[in-house]
Amino acid sequence: MRPEKLTISAFGPYADKTEIDFSKLGEGGLYLITGDTGAGKTTIFDAITFALYGRASGEVRESAMFRSKYAKDFTETFVELVFSYQGKTYHVRRSPEYMAPKKRGTGQTLRKAEAQLIYPDERQPVTKAKDVTAAVEQLLGLSYDQFTQIAMIAQGDFQKLLLAGTLQRGEIFRQIFHTGLYQQLQIKLRDAAISRYKEYDEMRRSIAQYLDGVKFQPDAGMEEEEFSRLKKAKFEGKLERSLELLKLFIDRGELREKELQKQEKELEEKLRTMETMLNLSAQKRSLEEKRALALEQLEKILSELAKASEEAEKYKDADKRCEELGLLIREKQEKLKKYQDLEQLQEERREIERQLGNCQTQKEKIIRQEEQQQKEMEQLKTEREQLGNSELDLQKALTEKEKQTRRKRELNGLIAEIRRFRGLYDETKEQQKKYQSAYRDAQQQREYYQQIFHIFLDAQAGLLARELKDEMPCPVCGSLSHPHPRMLSEEQTVDQKTLDNEKSRLDKMEKDSVDQSLQAGSLKEQSNASWRQIVASAEELLEEFQEFHKKNKNGNGQAEDFLTVWKQLTSMVNRAQEQCEDLLTESEKEIRKAQENTKRKKTVENAMERLEKEKEELQEKKNFFDREQAGLSMKASENQKQQQNAAEEIRQIRLETEKDKSCKADSTKSEALKAGKEDLEKEIREKQQEYGELKENSKKVKETLQRFQSEKERIASSIETFEAQKKEIGEIPEAEIREQHAQTAARKADLTEKRKELFSVQSGNQDIFQKVQKGREEMTTAEKEYAWIRNLSDTANGKLNGKAKIELETYIQMAYFDRILRRANLRLMTMSSGQYELKRQEQSKNQKEKAGLDLNVIDHYNGTERSVKTLSGGESFQASLSLALGLSDEIQASAGGIRLDSMFVDEGFGSLDEESLEQALKALNSLADGRRLVGIISHVSELKERIDNKIIVTKQCGGEGVGSSIRIQ
Template sequence: MRLHTLTVTAFGPFAGTERVDFDALAASGLFLLRGATGAGKTSVLDAVCFALYGEVPGARTRSRLRSDHADPRVLTQVVLEVTLGGRRLEITRLPEQLRPKRRGEGFTPEKAQTLLREYTAGGWQPLSRSHQEAGEEIGRLLGMSRDQFCQVVLLPQGDFARFLRADAGERADLLGRLFDTGRFSRVEEWLAARRRTGEERLRSAQDELRHLVARLDQAAGPAAEPADGWIPAGDAAGDLARQAPAWAAILRSDAAEQLAVAGSALRIAEQAHHARQRQSSAAETLTDRQESHRRALVREAELAAQAPDREADRTRLASARAAAVVESALRLRRSAADAHDAALRRERDAREACGSDRDAPAPQLSGIEQRLRDDLVRLEAAGRAEQRLAGTAAELRRVEAEQRAAEELREEAERQLEALPAQEEQLNRQLSEARQGASRAEQLTTCHQDAEQRLSAARRRDELLVQAHRVEAEAGAHRETAAKARQTWLDLREQRLDGMAAELAGRLHRGDPCPVCGSAEHPAPAQPSGEPVTREVEQAAEAEFRRAETAHRNASERLAALRSEATAAGNTPTDSITAELAGLAAELTAALHAADGLVTAEQGLIRLARQREDHLEQQRTAGARAAVHSDRMESLVLEHDDLTAEVAQARGDAPSVAERAARFRTRIARLAAAATAAREAADAAARLDDARAEAAAAATAAGFATPEAASEAVLPASRQQAVEMRLAAWDSERAAVRTLLDDPVIALAAAQPPADPATAAADLAAATARLRTTAAAEDAARHRLAELRSLGGRLTAHSAALAPALAEHARISRLSQLAAGTSSENRLRMRLESYVLAARLEQVAAAASSRLVRMSGGRYTLVHSDSKVSGNKRAGLSLHVVDAWTGTERDTTTLSGGESFFASLALALGLADVVTDEAGGMPLDTLFIDEGFGTLDEQALEEVLDVLDGLRERDRAVGIVSHVADLRQRIPAQLLVHKTPRGSTLRLSGPDSA
């Protein structure tokens, strides 16, 4: 970390904006922050800490960051330009504070703000405005918390020995962050997690082994060798893995023997079962054949009793088959009779509809129809004339309406033309008035602008006079201050001149020549009469007088300039110009209002000209259209009269020609239907006579006396099919019964004694039960052997896989306990991270001792101690101091105040060296030491400064905050904090500056 610039505004004791160029201040490697008590030296360090972390060290809070001397309108702000991790950043922070309200009186809270920027090849680039994001990025680059930063970089008042006297836990926390030893803690956690995982895996493996052993015991059955006698009672997973496979092999051998015995019993039972099955089947077959012979004899007797009925069915079926030849002729006769009856009904209905013509013969009906059709043709021509007559009347009404509309349109155009001259006259008057108003508005606009300029100048003159009054008061105050300062300077000069001899005498030394008389002896040097006035005091008074005189001269010049500018603005009162401007504004408004009608009047005249042309065109068009409609009306009237006479003649007594034509069409249709029905009735009578003759001839040919006899013999198809099926079934069944009785096998069975199937079935059931029992036993033995083989294979594989897992767990467990410091092999009982931190602390102690030896005059060195400690405290992070004068090693808490200061300073510098040299560590290029040098004697101070001066070799800058006067002469680069009643200021200063 290297600081470049710091800019503070309204922060702590600094009322204005103060800037510190650390690049220039720290160029020599060692610089001094000095100033009076309470001036704000520590506030510079607070500002650095606030910029980095948003907080200040110690118990100070954000609420006290704002300067009480600052202007309320100026916001508190800190800007720090710093290099972190090789990146140049600019950090801007504003704390939460009160600011004046923009409207009204009082104050309102202003939220805290943070801006983080980075300098790249393209200039400053914004990174974040978020407090959290900026804080995380800065914290990541610094690698330290605020408290750790204050311990290592900002050593505040009374807190030098905090790290020196810290316990092991606090040192471990700080060193762990600085040296990034969290990875070793993660290694400890990783090993512990691996150990716990291994233990869990071993427990699971042992549980699985026990589960497999239990399943083997269960699968082997109660006859197996019990496993409880040799299974280990504890967690000896290795013993269990070695013994269980041998026991599983014994179980498999026993199960194989049991399966062989069960297989032999199953084969014997199967042979007995097959013999009983054959016996039972033979008894059932003999019983079935004997029963079939008995049923055949009974059925033969029943069929013989049904023989007469079957003969009657055969006779009826023969008559029905003969009548089937006549059936089609009979069906035609019935169809012809039905058609003849229907034709007679249609003829009767059609003649009834003909009215007076109903009794006319069929040929006469056709003649009447033809005459009516000729009359209908003439009526249809008259109907078209009737339709034309209706269209002519409608067109006549339409043309008459259009003629009236054209006349009205022409009259309306004439009325509009008569009204146009009056409108033109009115618009011309408006146009004249508007042009006059526009001209007046232009004149008033120029006057109004001139008045506005004069009013602005008058207001500026009033402001200048107010400023001049204030500057005049300031000039008077500066004049009085300059007079007082001049008098003070003259008084001090006179006192200095009066005490010049004493001053010269004060510079004399034994053996040195006197600058006045040249003598090397000074028997009676002059003594000061009072408080001596030095040259620096006189110069400061003179400088104060020059500053006051310059301020008075500047105020007088500003006063003259203000009065000159106010005189140039004239002496017209502001109220008078304001009243004049108001009058001009009212007149301008009225003139503009009058000029508003200019465009309206011009547009109105243009619109009237267009309307005149439109009305004239409308008048001409309407007149021409009315003449055309008049001619059309005359031709339509003539045509309407001719069509009226023609339609009246054709209509007769009917309401219309169309109605009379409709009557003719109805009568023609009825006559045509009656003639058609008469012809169809005659045709149906002829077809009926033919069908009757054909039916009589077919009945005679089939052997029937009359067609009616043949009709009675006809059977429906369903009844005929039922008779045929009944006869076929009777014949088939009688043949089957005869075949069965003639079978020699059935006859031989019938001759044998009755069979006993019940006894054979009982013997078969007993054999089946024995077979089922032996099969179940054999199947159980086979499944038992398969289960034992499967479980034995899994048990063997699991036992084989457990051996490397046991070895790995033993190795991981040993490493985990060793890293955690709980193993007996870890002599110091130190954790891995503590061991690494102890090595780093040993490096820090060695680096610190090289400076502590010089600071303590060769007396003290710091050593790292890895001795055990009591209780739960960490071992390996203790620090002791070795006293070369006594040869003893003791705790660092026994050092005195001054010894603790340079010991802790050496430790902090050594820590910074080790962190900088550590790969991946955060370089600490800037270190601040706040007080503590007052506890050192002159020799110790000289040795400490020699050590600090040697830091230049490592390009590190150290800032010392101190009141010690000797440091002003020893450290050339200084930052002076000067306090005044109006707030403190900062400036670079040399050793001779006041």
Template structure:
């Protein structure tokens, strides 16, 4: 893959269109991408990644990517666009991508959102030699373009960002990371998710198989508990519960133990069932005999009670004989009085009607004037007719009075309308008088707000730039003190390391000087000397005062190494602080922070003032629009009110003439009343009262005549029925309830008398009465005891039969469950062995290494071998990267990475490397990983690489060695881009792409190798 051209428009910090010619930059094979911090160096690489994959690397991507990628410096009508021309797999392609864009509407105000767009074109060479060729459209689908690019490159976006855009800082962290963090990075690059998926799938199958086995075991054990409950001895039975085997769900021998236990339980249940059936037969025979004896005793007792009850009832009838004769006499008197009942009812109804009519007449006469107190019914009716005739003559006067009221209401309404129009005209005149001044003032406010908005935009750019300089100045001031402190610590650490080194060398020389005495200390007579081999030791050397032994020397060596490591750590910290200080100084120059803070505060105050004034622009415009609408409304209302005043005078004159004529007509019709309606109501009330009184007088006269006739008829009916007076006849009458009560008493007495005679005449009852009293309690007790014994025996037999049937059924179900469980347990054992082996927890897995870790370890070994080829050259043959399979954490093998130091011959962890050594190792690791991932992706040739930062930690000699290695990368027409702001690289690398930032956005400046 080779990059040719890149065009960036309104992307990231680039507010305008920027063109980058990678062919010119790559002419010498090595080019430098530099610029101040925050200028947009990384945005150039983001644009390349966005063109290829439609998203930017790492944390810079977001959910609202269109808004994230768009430059804040771009004009509102300029759309964000990235266009990349490249050659991959022998094909020259052009990819154009535009993220979603919120643009101003072409008509009206507001904004609208355009969707994201993508184009893919391929260059077709001309047929004739030297022809320019044409571009052919391939696709405008985001998904198709993404699939095409991924297939041609053979890499995902994550792999591309690690291989082509080498993030050297990430690999420095990779060197110091633990096995788990390395595994995550390698798994993302080499896509080992399928191996992790195999582990997860095996674990899921193991859990599923285990759940099935435990579920089947639990069901089998539940059936065993049911059988244990069913096998328990019933009431009155001999036997006891059989204990279940001591087993839990999941135990291999559970099924065999349960089946064996079930066979024993079934045998015992059958024996208990046979015993229970024999006991039931005996109890049934005893219960039948007791029941027959009880029936005989109950029959004797029933006949004796029957005869005794008949005698008691005969005695009670004799006691009530006198009362029975009185009831018969009373019913006879009532029968005679029934002939007088119609006359009594008629007289009572007539008396009630007369009383009611008399009261109504008195009430009606009491409401009439005193002049009608002695008038009869005829006189009252005549007076009512006269009042009705006078009332009929007032109909026309009522209509005139109603019309007069309408005229008064219309006149009052005209007065209200006239007053409202006068108020409206006065208010409109007053408001319109101030209109010109109000409109002028609002227009001036709008112009002032517009000027404030323009000044706000200008001040915002100045404030952002000055704020960045202020932040950089504060970091510069803070880092100045930290750099001095770090320098002092580094110098002290170097001096301490030098003293520790000198001390160790001195002790080593002293030990070598007295090494003979140290060897002589181990000589034994007769044993050969380790140096000369002699067995005689006549004059062995003696240790001098202050002799240095081996332990002392090794302690000094360890102290020297600790001091050296501390010095290297302090140097790295000092270099990091100096790099940050240089970046902050470049951004803030030498301007004091206090001066910058005062400038920022002044700008912020001016910006806030202008922004507040500009924020009121919309409100002032709305106020002016409302005022203009109010002006139009008031002018229209003023004109309409003037027209209504002119037309209202003629209507008022016509109403006044009509009102005068109606008033004269009504003066005669009202009489002495206030209105015609009042006069008509008076006549209506009088006519109604007179009519009511006449009707009441006639009804009272009629009821008096009927009452006299009813009295005569009642006296005659009482005499004929044999009563002295009507009152005596009335007293002899019985109501229906009382008559039914007496008749019921007579019927009951007669029925009871017949029943008693029949009972006393029965021969069986009389014979039973002559026998001794029946022993009913003893017979019932004996029958109840026999029945209890039979029920208990039947219950025991039924329980024994149910236990036998339940045990047979549960045993059959347990046997079937055991047969189904066998293949499940075999499957569980097989899957468990595979899952634990892949997860690294099996005893067969000696290194305790997971399947994914095993694959990643092989990849890491390949990466370490590829990285060592370049690390040896960078470190002058000193360092070699090797993969380590040592066990870490929880006894499992991890993804260890060690470095072998050829100077000491020792192997140590990569986390112990110094700053410069870490850069060497991380760069070599990044390049090696790029080679391995490229081979993994299908061997696609990568002709353009980018290396990001890290060069500031190198001295001149180390930088030369690194550049030599990078020179080797550009062999065979490969180009390498270095992303850095190290000043020394600008002198060493001639082809440069500089990113310059400014208040209007960043721009690029390109310089070729020539």
């Protein structure tokens, strides 16, 4: 925003109408506003602020104080400001509420506040004070507070931005950088946390009822105290920990149970040990009885042992005779084996012949199976050739179905678009009717307003003419004569209120007409766009429509009869849908047929593969039987040779005996072989029987002798063992052990009772744990979600324990603030010769108050960091000016199109020394940079010498009147 021209009338110290043409100050740079104290330097800023926002630049002056006390009674109080913004010029005029003399009669009347904003385009002017203020805020993007703190830093408000706290800066930044959405997010997160808590709390209370029944062991310790605290807090947010503690109690109970069981087991071991000792005492008495019995048995065994020794003497040569009989039996068994081998060879020959016959039978069977397979294979090959194109047919049918399905979907979409268009078309027609009606009403109201406006003007002229007197100048033309004054009509009069009401009604009706027109235009555009889309889709989908549409277009390429085209298109689409349905049905039939053929072809191919595999298996079997037949033939030949050899060996055996010789002439070969075998078998049986009887009797005698010797040794050993066991057992205090046994049994019973009590507690806790576990997943999910949302809400709303109270919106604003400080420090470091640097306060002194936007200053001369409130007057001025300039830069860089082409600084330079003043002017010159006007109010004489452009305000107290005047130098 750049002021071009300011007109002040009866405002503050300015009694008359005063104009300031800012264009004379150039396009950019510094200019000085100087003059007498109280002359009205600050009032210039007040007038600009009042023109824009209806308020002064400072809080000291109120709008009721704007009426100049030096002005004449009939001088009107107002401010007019012509300003440019983004290349366009705007005109704003505003007058405050003040008391003025009545136009008729004596006394004073209240003049109400008025305002008007004129736009550079055809928009209607804004006339109401509040509406003008709202329009200015919307245009500039700045509220009154932001404007006064950023663009127009008024006297007394200079340090506001510097000394503001987090809360005040947050309000400023919210409007400038539009961070209110983050505040809304904070509120939504807080509400979500409350909602989640209600859901979670309902589940928690249900589960807490179960957890209230948990019982503890006497040695629960710190965990019991923790669980009791959780119980008092209703286990809020600590379900997982509560279950962990309950599981810990259960686990400890199990360990306690195991410990009690271990102690019981130890006592049982002691009891068993005592019982063992008592048993040993009984065994000792039993051993004495057994020893006496063993001595009696030993005497009897010695007598029997003497008799057995005599009997054993008779069989002392039995082993030698058994050896001779065994050798003879083996020789005859070897001869008998020759006969057996020959019989086995004959049996093997018969088996070989049987196997050869079986092989031949199997080979003939395989040959028949091969012939049958060949016939089946030929049939399957023929069928496969007939089904050869089934996959291609299936793919074609699927492609056709997909094509028709896509076309059906496109046609359905076209039908839906046609229905939508029809609705838009009808709605457009209806809206056009509404617009035409609203336009007619507005025209009628405009004609009526013009009529009564002329009546009003005539009435005003009549009222003015009624006051005219000869030799008195006319307030309009200044003439002293009034030959034809306007006569006031008594019949037709219109007051200001009626005129304003009709004007308001006209504005409302014109606005309604414009709104109806815009809405009709929008609907028309939507309707046309929809129709163009329909035509494009129809021409792409329907060749019939493409030809039809070409024939029905006029010279501009548009359809002549819209409804005819629409009805014809609907008919074409319906026919296309029916055709598409028929083609889809035919595609389904083709797909089913192709699928059946493809399935049958796969079956045939599988059968052919199976036959090929079976053919290979049959060939393998045939080859196997060929090899088997060849092997059996070789075995038969070998068997024949072995039989001949065996027969020759048997003949030699027969020649060895006289009996064989005598039988040679009278018996056949087979009978001779049979007789020789039977004689050998008989001799072997006889010798074996003799050998067995001798061996058995000798064995019995030896076993009897051995048994009596063993029994003797056993009884003697038992007697020695009894003596050793008695010695080993020693003396046992049986009475004392029985007393200890009773005490240990009592302790064991006590432990058993404790274990039962523990089991009861464990059972109850286990039951509670299982019941809680049933709803644990849902409860845990709700708890985690609540904890997560609450933590997120606390984080966003700055409520984390032990943390500074920094809200999400403040955190976002901190980023803007840091960028502002970087820009501000570029100037502050220059103005303070590198001594001071502004820094956002990172640690809040009070975690209960909102933090994050508080400000400190770093003194690089002594390396300290302190609050900006500790700066001196001149230092505060430098810091405030730097911060204001930095904020201005940041706003123009990032605040959505806000453009500030001027800035005003009111006082503060008087507190600076010469060097600081030089640095401040250098910073302001860099800010102006030839493109921005920076106005400075100051009494400092050095500034008058350094700044060429000046607005000089002079207080007048002479004969020409009282008040202030302005001139530009």
